[in-house]
Amino acid sequence: MKSVLRLLILSCSFLVFHSCVKEDFYDNTKQGNYEALWRIMNEHYCFFDYKKQELGVDWDEIHARYSYKINEKMTNAQLFEVLCNMLAELQDGHVNLSAPFDFGRNWSFFEDHPENYNDSIAKLYLGHNYQIASGLKYITFDDNIGYVRCETFEEGIGDGNVSVMLHSLASCNGLIIDVRGNGGGQLTKAHKLASHFTNERLLVGYISHKTGKGRNDFSSPKAEYLDPASDGIRWQKPVVVLTNRAVYSAANDFVKCMKLCPNVTIMGDRTGGGSGMPFNNELPNGWTVRYSAVIYYDQDMQHTEFGIEPDIQLSFSGADIAQKKDTYIEKARAFLNEKRWTK
Amino acid sequence: MKVITIMYKGLAMAMLLLLSLCTYGQEETEANSEQLTVNCQLNKEVLHSTMIGVGSSNVLDTYLSSYNYKGTDYRIQRETMRMTNLWGGRVANQSLIDLNADVNKNHARNIDEYAGGIRYTQGWFYNFMGGNVVNPVERSQSHFNFAAGLSASGYLGVVYINRSGNNPAQAKADLLINVSGMATYDMVIAKHHYLWRYQVSFPLMGIAFSPNYGQSYYEAFVEENYDHNVVFAYPGNMPSMRHKLTLDIPIKRYTLRVGYVAQFHQSMFNHLKYHSYAHDFMIGFNKYLYRR
Numbered sequence: 199m200k201s202v203l204r205l206l207i208l209s210c211s212f213l214v215f216h217s218c219v220k221e222d223f224y225d226n227t228k229q230g231n232y233e234a235l236w237r238i239m240n241e242h243y244c245f246f247d248y249k250k251q252e253l254g255v256d257w258d259e260i261h262a263r264y265s266y267k268i269n270e271k272m273t274n275a276q277l278f279e280v281l282c283n284m285l286a287e288l289q290d291g292h293v294n295l296s297a298p299f300d301f302g303r304n305w306s307f308f309e310d311h312p313e314n315y316n317d318s319i320a321k322l323y324l325g326h327n328y329q330i331a332s333g334l335k336y337i338t339f340d341d342n343i344g345y346v347r348c349e350t351f352e353e354g355i356g357d358g359n360v361s362v363m364l365h366s367l368a369s370c371n372g373l374i375i376d377v378r379g380n381g382g383g384q385l386t387k388a389h390k391l392a393s394h395f396t397n398e399r400l401l402v403g404y405i406s407h408k409t410g411k412g413r414n415d416f417s418s419p420k421a422e423y424l425d426p427a428s429d430g431i432r433w434q435k436p437v438v439v440l441t442n443r444a445v446y447s448a449a450n451d452f453v454k455c456m457k458l459c460p461n462v463t464i465m466g467d468r469t470g471g472g473s474g475m476p477f478n479n480e481l482p483n484g485w486t487v488r489y490s491a492v493i494y495y496d497q498d499m500q501h502t503e504f505g506i507e508p509d510i511q512l513s514f515s516g517a518d519i520a521q522k523k524d525t526y527i528e529k530a531r532a533f534l535n536e537k538r539w540t541k
Numbered sequence: 542m543k544v545i546t547i548m549y550k551g552l553a554m555a556m557l558l559l560l561s562l563c564t565y566g567q568e569e570t571e572a573n574s575e576q577l578t579v580n581c582q583l584n585k586e587v588l589h590s591t592m593i594g595v596g597s598s599n600v601l602d603t604y605l606s607s608y609n610y611k612g613t614d615y616r617i618q619r620e621t622m623r624m625t626n627l628w629g630g631r632v633a634n635q636s637l638i639d640l641n642a643d644v645n646k647n648h649a650r651n652i653d654e655y656a657g658g659i660r661y662t663q664g665w666f667y668n669f670m671g672g673n674v675v676n677p678v679e680r681s682q683s684h685f686n687f688a689a690g691l692s693a694s695g696y697l698g699v700v701y702i703n704r705s706g707n708n709p710a711q712a713k714a715d716l717l718i719n720v721s722g723m724a725t726y727d728m729v730i731a732k733h734h735y736l737w738r739y740q741v742s743f744p745l746m747g748i749a750f751s752p753n754y755g756q757s758y759y760e761a762f763v764e765e766n767y768d769h770n771v772v773f774a775y776p777g778n779m780p781s782m783r784h785k786l787t788l789d790i791p792i793k794r795y796t797l798r799v800g801y802v803a804q805f806h807q808s809m810f811n812h813l814k815y816h817s818y819a820h821d822f823m824i825g826f827n828k829y830l831y832r833r
Contacts, residue, residue: 217780219807219816221601221608224648238607242755298651386763405766408755410812417753420766475757478706480606484649486704491755 226482241411292476307470308443332359344370351383361430372534382447392455393427438530445469471505592825598643610654612645614819658698666690717747736789751810796827
């Protein structure tokens with residue numbers, strides 16, 4: 199007995215002393231930071247296959263191309279610029295590099311496209327008497343169409359907030375949910391709002407996460423469902439969701455869900471996308487890197503990384519802007535009113 | 542299936558180990574029946590020890606960051622130990638509550654990390670020297686005692702990094718069977734007894750929680766898509782150990798305990814690396830009570 203326990207203790211000691219779990223490597227030089235960034239992305243980023251297919255991005259070729267631009271004499275600002283340029287090749291709004299002096303990003307998903315939203319004009323529609331339920335601004339227009347402005351999903355939207363808002367708008371003939379410029383937030387909040395627009399459980403997509411360092415190490419996609427709100431009011435009348443290119447991340451997922459809900463029409467411009475759930479990591483010099491880590495597919499197992507097409511494409515009219523009118527809101531009102539009369 | 546098979550094998554090994562310990566103890570009981578009567582009278586002593594400590598901490602959790610975070614570890618330990626009447630009064634029971642909190646920074650010292658948790662351990666030690674490891678100063682004929690045995694422990698903890706994102710924190714949980722060894726030495730200087738006690742323990746096997754490599758907590762707990770989140774732990778993927786060295790110093794009616802605790806907790810689950818190294822200097826008091 200004594201020898202068995204002694205053997206166990208000795209063998210465990212040997213195993214522990216020879217099995218140190220260490221950080222992979224730490225090299226706080228310009229080259230070291232460059233290699234660390236490339237490696238973190240290489241092991242964790244989830245869209246390499248898709249980006250290669252859509253954009254021709256070859257991460258190995260990128261490593262070779264950018265490593266020539268790194269030298270130990272460059273300043274931190276120069277290093278930051280090179281690293282950001284490397285990351286920008288992925289054309290992913292969820293890929294960022296944060297340093298104390300700058301925030302590296304590629305926001306071409308909305309910066310290269312018409313905004314289709316004018317904040318000053320949109321404010322005229324809300325006026326001064328709108329109500330706010332946990333960040334959701336809402337009002338009833340003169341033609342009895344309800345209007346909800348949802349700028350972000352960072353706010354704590356709950357069933358109570360949504361139900362109070364929908365109860366207040368209950369007499370309206372239709373509802374406009376304006377998510378233009380909504381850059382996302384919490385996925386749970388986006389789903390919480392969408393759950394008030396379906397009476398049935400909907401298959402809205404699939405989730406797949408990385409299971410290892412290999413670029414193709416992914417879990418088998420698991421179905422993602424939207425359950426109808428169990429508490430409060432579920433909206434039964436026509437709904438228009440207004441979108442533009444700045445609808446991103448959780449807001450993109452909201453549009454993905456709403457598109458599957460009955461009585462909902464998506465109007466506006468293609469959304470910005472951003473279907474990867476971002477994770478954070480850091481470089482040896484303390485700069486923070488953010489990257490897409492988990493893939494969210496739509497219900498047909500298609501990517502929505504580069505956005506979702508609306509049911510009805512719209513563009514801002516110069517004439518409307520001159521008259522201080524929001525083309526999107528006007529078209530949505532006309533659509534809902536027409537739907538009311540045809541019904 | 543493979544994991545379940547390994548778990549069954551591990552459990553069978555543990556049972557065999559316990560069985561062999563029991564058998565050995567029974568033989569000893571027969572051989573030392575007179576000693577048992579004496580021990581049963583003496584084994585009513587219970588040691589309570591409370592210590593607080595501070596030291597260094599080094600935490601790596603690649604789910605959160607690729608790099609080590611280093612800082613300060615704060616620790617509280619509450620230990621209760623008593624001899625039992627099992628196997629001829631040679632078995633000591635130890636229960637240990639170990640609470641720790643770390644405040645760490647990354648290499649660049651621009652991001653903070655807070656880690657901590659609580660481990661509860663219940664162990665049984667067979668004393669090979671026949672003495673009393675609870676209070677060897679009074680009971681042992683020998684200055685040296687050696688005990689070894691098994692313990693079961695459970696841990697709940699968290700590692701949090703103060704930056705936004707979908708992976709700011711990591712939950713830690715495990716249920717383990719450990720193998721432990723303990724040695725005591727009664728050092729007498731000028732008729733005063735100073736008791737040295739050294740204890741080492743290693744996790745032998747158990748189960749632990751871990752997210753998968755790139756799995757978000759949202760997916761695991763909101764969407765309920767579990768993916769190898771309960772893993773079988775064994776020294777191959779959890780090569781860990783804990784050391785504790787204490788010195789009991791009698792001061793009039795009290796016993797001061799000073800010590801050093803070293804913890805090397807490591808794991809490699811789902812390709813995620815984790816380690817939590819801590820070295821603490823501890824100080825506290827012992828209290829001996831007698832059960833009726």
